[in-house]
Every structure is written in C-alpha cells, then in structure tokens.
Amino acid sequence: MAREFSTVGVVGLGTMGAGIVEVFARNGIDVVAVEIAEPALERGRATLKGSTDRAVAKGKLAEADRDALHERVRFAVGLDALHSVDLVIEAVPEHLDLKQRIFAELDRVCKPEAILATNTSSLSVTEISVATSRPNQVIGIHFFNPAPVMKLVEVVRTVVTAPEVVADVEALCARLGKVDVTINDRAGFIANALLFGYLNHAVGMFESHYATREDIDAAMKLGCGLPMGPLALMDLIGLDTAYEILDTMYRRGGRDRRHAPVPLLKQMVTAGLLGRKSGRGFYTYERPGSPKVVPDGTTPPAADAALADGARAITKVGIVGSGTMATGIVEVFARAGYEVVSVTRGAEKSASVCEAVKTSLNKGVVRGKLAEADRDAALGRITWTATLDHLADVDLVVEAVVEELSVKKALFASLDEICKPGVVLATTTSSLPVIDVAMATQRPADVVGLHFFNPAPVMPLVEVVRTIRTSPETTATARAVCAALGKTGVVCGDRSGFIVNALLFPYLNDAVKMLEASYSTADDIDHAMKLGCGYPMGPFELLDVVGLDVSLAIQRELYLELREPGFAPAPLLEHLVTAGYLGRKTRRGFRDHSHR
Numbered sequence: 001m002a003r004e005f006s007t008v009g010v011v012g013l014g015t016m017g018a019g020i021v022e023v024f025a026r027n028g029i030d031v032v033a034v035e036i037a038e039p040a041l042e043r044g045r046a047t048l049k050g051s052t053d054r055a056v057a058k059g060k061l062a063e064a065d066r067d068a069l070h071e072r073v074r075f076a077v078g079l080d081a082l083h084s085v086d087l088v089i090e091a092v093p094e095h096l097d098l099k100q101r102i103f104a105e106l107d108r109v110c111k112p113e114a115i116l117a118t119n120t121s122s123l124s125v126t127e128i129s130v131a132t133s134r135p136n137q138v139i140g141i142h143f144f145n146p147a148p149v150m151k152l153v154e155v156v157r158t159v160v161t162a163p164e165v166v167a168d169v170e171a172l173c174a175r176l177g178k179v180d181v182t183i184n185d186r187a188g189f190i191a192n193a194l195l196f197g198y199l200n201h202a203v204g205m206f207e208s209h210y211a212t213r214e215d216i217d218a219a220m221k222l223g224c225g226l227p228m229g230p231l232a233l234m235d236l237i238g239l240d241t242a243y244e245i246l247d248t249m250y251r252r253g254g255r256d257r258r259h260a261p262v263p264l265l266k267q268m269v270t271a272g273l274l275g276r277k278s279g280r281g282f283y284t285y286e287r288p289g290s291p292k293v294v295p296d297g298t299t300p301p302a303a304d305a306a307l308a309d310g311a312r313a314i315t316k317v318g319i320v321g322s323g324t325m326a327t328g329i330v331e332v333f334a335r336a337g338y339e340v341v342s343v344t345r346g347a348e349k350s351a352s353v354c355e356a357v358k359t360s361l362n363k364g365v366v367r368g369k370l371a372e373a374d375r376d377a378a379l380g381r382i383t384w385t386a387t388l389d390h391l392a393d394v395d396l397v398v399e400a401v402v403e404e405l406s407v408k409k410a411l412f413a414s415l416d417e418i419c420k421p422g423v424v425l426a427t428t429t430s431s432l433p434v435i436d437v438a439m440a441t442q443r444p445a446d447v448v449g450l451h452f453f454n455p456a457p458v459m460p461l462v463e464v465v466r467t468i469r470t471s472p473e474t475t476a477t478a479r480a481v482c483a484a485l486g487k488t489g490v491v492c493g494d495r496s497g498f499i500v501n502a503l504l505f506p507y508l509n510d511a512v513k514m515l516e517a518s519y520s521t522a523d524d525i526d527h528a529m530k531l532g533c534g535y536p537m538g539p540f541e542l543l544d545v546v547g548l549d550v551s552l553a554i555q556r557e558l559y560l561e562l563r564e565p566g567f568a569p570a571p572l573l574e575h576l577v578t579a580g581y582l583g584r585k586t587r588r589g590f591r592d593h594s595h596r
C-alpha cells in the first residue's frame with residue numbers, strides 16, 4: 001500500500017516553488033507554502049494567483065476549482081509551519097550550504113516519518129541528505145519549468161534512499177498526472193545534463209557576436225521545432241539559477257569546459273539582469289515576472305527596414321543541382337514568384353527534377369494548399385537547362401550540388417566567368433567553409449551561404465552564412481530573399497555547423513554518451529527531453545531519423561574545427577555506424593524499425 005500524502009510543504013516560492021504549490025493543490029493535496037519573509041511570501045501568493053487566474057481565463061480551470069485550490073494552500077513565514085506535513089519539497093536557490101542548512105532544520109521540525117525532498121537541478125542529493133538524521137528518507141523530486149505545464153518529473157534516489165520512499169514518491173507523481181523517470185544522483189540528472197551544455201554554448205555564440213539573440217532563438221525554434229530558443233529559455237529559468245547549475249555541473253560533472261559558465265552570464269547576474277523574474281535578461285520584459293517581451297535597444301528593425309538596407313533587387317534566380325535540396329529550392333523560388341533557371345548535368349536529370357517539382361506541387365493542390373492556376377504559373381516560371389551559360393543574366397545563383405569542396409569550387413569558378421557583375425552567388429553547403437567556395441571566385445564579397453533545411457518547401461528556416469569577405473549588401477540581399485520566400489533568414493558567421501547543427505549535434509552526441517555510460521535508457525532519455533523540455537522528438541528518435549552516419553560526420557567536423565574535447569564523437573555512435581546500423585534508412589539504429 002502506497003503511503004498517503006494528505007499535506008505537503010513547499011519551501012521557497014520562486015520560479016519553481018510557486019508552480020509546485022499549484023501542482024499539488026490542483027490535485028487535491030493540502031499545501032503549506034513557506035518563504036523566508038513576508039514580501040517573498042506575497043510574491044509567491046501573487047504568482048500562484050496570476051497563474052490560476054490565467055488558467056481560468058483560458059478556460060482550463062473552473063472558477064470554483066480555482067477557489068477550492070486556493071483554499072488548500074496555507075502560506076507561512078518560517079519552517080516551523082511544516083511540523084505536521086507528510087512530505088516537504090525544497091525549492092530555494094541552488095546553493096549547497098543553504099540547502100543543507102534548510103534540511104538540517106527540516107529534520108528538526110518535521111515529524112519523523114516525513115519524506116524530505118529537494119527540487120535541486122544539479123546539486124548532489126546525497127550531500128543534501130547527510131545534513132539530516134534520516135538520509136534514507138531524502139530524495140530528489142525534480143520538476144520542470146513551468147511546473148504546472150511540464151509533464152516530467154525526475155525522481156532522484158541516492159545510495160541510501162529507502163526503496164519504499166522511492167515507490168511512494170513514484171506513486172505520488174502518478175497521482176499528480178506526471179510521468180516520472182527514476183535515476184541515480186548524478187550532476188544534472190538526465191535533462192539538465194543534456195540541456196545546459198547547449199544553453200551555455202548558445203550564450204557563448206551570443207557573447208561572441210556570432211549571431212543575434214533573435215537569430216539564435218529563431219534558428220533553434222524553426223530549425224528543430226523547439227518550443228523556445230535557448231536565450232529565451234535562459235530568461236525563463238533565471239540567469240542566477242542557470243549560473244549556479246552550470247557552475248555545479250562543471251565542478252561535479254568532470255570539469256567539462258562546456259559547463260564553465262560563459263563570462264557574460266556572471267556579468268548579467270551581477271548587474272541584476274536575471275531574466276523574466278527581474279524584467280530583463282537577454283530580452284526585456286513588460287515588467288518583472290511578465291512573459292511579454294518588449295522592444296529594447298537591441299531589437300532589430302522590422303523586416304521592411306532590412307530590405308531597404310542596401311539589398312539588391314532579385315527577379316531571376318539560377319539553381320544548380322538535381323538532388324533533394326535543389327529540387328525543393330526550385331519549387332520554393334518558383335512558388336514565390338521568381339523566374340527560375342534550373343541547371344542540371346543533363347536532360348535526363350532535368351526531367352527528373354521537373355517531375356519531382358510537379359509531383360510536389362500537385363500534392364499541394366490535392367491538399368487544397370495551392371490553386372491549380374498557381375501551380376501552373378509556378379511551373380511556367382521555370383526553365384530547364386543543362387548549360388551553365390544560361391545563368392548569364394540571373395540576379396542570384398543558388399548552388400546545391402554534391403557536398404564536395406573541389407566540385408563546388410570548380411562550379412563557383414565557372415559562375416565567376418559566366419555571371420554578370422553584382423550577382424549574389426550562394427552555396428547551400430551544410431558543412432564546408434563558405435569562404436573556401438568564395439575564394440574560388442574573383443568576387444568573394446558577393447558570395448554567401450544560404451543553408452536551407454530539408455524538406456525546403458516545408459522548413460521555415462534558412463541560415464544566411466556571411467564570411468569575413470561577404471559584403472553587407474550581399475547579406476542584406478540574402479536576408480531579403482529569405483523574407484520574400486516566406487522564410488526566416490538568420491545570419492551567422494562561417495563556422496562549422498553554423499547555428500543549428502553546432503548547437504544540436506553535440507547535444508545528441510551527449511545523449512549517446514549518457515546511454516553508453518548506462519546512466520539511463522534510450523526510452524527514458526527520449527521521454528525526459530520530450531516531457532521535461534517540450535522537444536518534439538527525443539535525441540534517439542531524432543538520431544534514427546537524421547541517420548547515424550550523417551550525425552557522426554557532422555559531429556566529427558565540429559570536433560575537428562573547434563577541437564573541443566567534449567565534442568569528440570561518442571564511441572557508441574561510431575560503432576553503430578561501423579556496424580551499418582544507420583537509423584530508419586537501414587531499419588535499425590538505436591532502435592529496431594524492422595517491424596514498423
């Protein structure tokens with residue numbers, strides 16, 4: 001029989017604590033909500049009220065249920081109010097000494113059978129537990145932000161946590177409607193161990209002016225389908241909390257440099273820029289605690305202003321190549337009203353590209369997304385040729401041929417001879433340095449990367465890669481073209497992986513390393529990222545879709561260019577590739593897909 005929890009205590013009503021109170025009270029459990037002082041208690045009360053009022057306004061909570069929920073919560077200053085609760089969750093700032101002090105005090109105040117839980121993200125639950133005389137009743141219950149929304153709870157057991165305590169807490173999570181993964185006490189557990197290296201890397205990109213905050217966030221949202229970009233997420237987590245988590249992970253997790261907090265973070269915390277809770281972090285918010293971003297000094301001008309910013313007029317576009325990307329890009333430009341010259345290596349290839357474009361456009365018609373007349377007009381705008389000379393009068397060339405530097409360089413040298421002056425020459429390379437391609441021409445200022453995502457007609461993102469020789473006009477033109485295609489163009493420097501792959505693949509590689517270390521299972525890791533962080537797919541699902549060979553190749557390049565030891569490909573990934581387990585395409589990768 002699982003233990004009955006009729007009253008629980010929550011200590012600390014900040015970003016997490018206030019949400020945790022709501023989770024319990026919503027599920028019929030009485031809560032004693034404790035803060036250090038009156039003003040903080042008031043803030044916690046206001047957060048709970050704001051959140052439940054929003055739920056009522058959205059029709060997700062009946063007014064009577066909201067009132068009943070509030071009835072269940074008793075607010076108090078000081079831990080003494082917790083003398084008769086069955087379980088306490090501590091959610092005070094991420095400092096070991098503070099948490100140890102609170103646990104020693106809780107041990108004194110709470111009844112002997114009460115379970116004492118911490119919501120720590122990165123500190124050792126074991127170290128916290130030894131501050132009490134009942135370490136076997138101490139456990140980690142790690143909720144995700146925002147607690148009322150995110151489904152996942154990581155239950156962290158130490159070597160001394162009693163098995164029945166683990167079972168009772170698991171049953172409690174089920175009662176709260178949460179999905180739990182139970183794991184051992186390791187820095188960052190599952191989700192944060194995979195998340196924080198990525199977040200810190202994104203802050204590093206911002207700090208080094210590799211890309212703007214808007215572009216970094218848009219890239220990860222639109223390129224990977226994440227619910228929010230990394231810098232917006234840092235603001236939600238709170239920069240002080242994020243700093244402490246990174247610092248602890250660095251010290252506890254093997255001194256991985258990727259967890260050493262980027263210096264900018266410390267500066268922002270010192271300056272009081274803590275994110276949403278203080279009204280300013282990477283972004284500026286309407287007021288402290290508000291989720292609404294308001295424009296500030298670094299907000300970029302509206303898209304139309306960017307268009308005026310020296311962008312050249314583009315009406316006719318040449319697209320070179322006959323693969324998946326070239327085919328998709330031909331369709332995208334033709335649909336957006338550009339005159340398109342498609343260049344392949346022969347009539348047969350042109351015929352097959354033409355066929356593929358027609359099939360795709362027809363699908364649009366069948367699905368009611370495209371009028372027949374618009375399909376016909378789009379097809380009418382395309383000319384098919386196998387002669388590069390037909391690019392003499394285009395305004396923009398998009399190269400999407402095989403991913404081999406020698407081939408691309410030779411092509412760009414030819415384009416340099418054929419194309420009129422002032423043309424923008426773009427490469428869709430996803431892994432080669434754009435500057436190498438640019439230097440094959442006499443006009444590197446006109447060369448830019450336009451990294452489309454697959455499938456090009458569907459994916460809303462394009463990375464605009466500027467080299468150290470790309471002119472501002474060329475970049476502005478590329479960005480304006482993306483906007484005219486109905487896509488978001490994000491501008492970044494010419495470094496391996498650009499924005500999306502540089503942030504995505506090390507995270508995937510880390511997930512493989514975590515599996516390899518037997519810390520958790522592929523299913524639990526996938527669950528953790530989907531239910532804890534709102535990712536559309538877990539890392540192993542995504543690796544099997546992308547292809548393990550492709551992922552390994554990208555990871556190798558990142559490692560070779562940046563020489564970051566933490567980027568070294570996971571041996572397990574290499575072994576799976578060697579064994580021919582490449583993912584869905586070979587029906588086996590991290591999972592067996594032969595029966596699906």
Ligand SMILES: NC(=O)c1ccc[n+]([C@@H]2O[C@H](COP(=O)([O-])OP(=O)(O)OC[C@H]3O[C@@H](n4cnc5c(N)ncnc54)[C@H](O)[C@@H]3O)[C@@H](O)[C@H]2O)c1
Pocket residue numbers: 011012013014015016017034035036040090091092093094102119120121122142143144145236237238241245277
């Ligand atoms: N922010 C996140 O996204 C997130 C997610 C999961 C877990 N966590 C973890 O939750 C914990 C709390 O983080 P947070 O972001 O909510 O911090 P926070 O700074 O937003 O809130 C902490 C609260 O604790 C209160 N407090 C401080 N000392 C206290 C004391 N002695 N007694 C009672 N209350 C006290 C503060 O007044 C404040 O309201 C940390 O361990 C953190 O790692 C945070």
